[in-house]
Amino acid sequence: MAASSIFGRRQVMQAAATFVVSAASKTAFADDFGYVDAHSHLWSIDRVDYPLAPGAKEEDVQPKSFDVGEFSRWRAPKG
Numbered sequence: 001m002a003a004s005s006i007f008g009r010r011q012v013m014q015a016a017a018t019f020v021v022s023a024a025s026k027t028a029f030a031d032d033f034g035y036v037d038a039h040s041h042l043w044s045i046d047r048v049d050y051p052l053a054p055g056a057k058e059e060d061v062q063p064k065s066f067d068v069g070e071f072s073r074w075r076a077p078k079g
Contacts, residue, residue, distance in 0.1 A: 042067055042071055
């Protein structure tokens with residue numbers, strides 16, 4: 001019986017992705033994969049809708065926010 005008849009396509013894909021991520025996590029360096037993980041982290045000063053993680057302190061958040069507008073101003077001179 002084929003795997004697709006026992007499991008749905010989504011389940012097979014999730015299992016495959018879990019295997020790949022698990023194997024990839026054993027080598028934690030981007031150099032091993034030949035790419036750079038170049039994403040940006042943005043955060044808001046709005047602690048009501050976006051509270052800090054448990055144990056995090058407000059005084060440790062520097063800068064206080066880094067939203068889309070701030071990111072755009074930061075990256076514009078860098079092209």
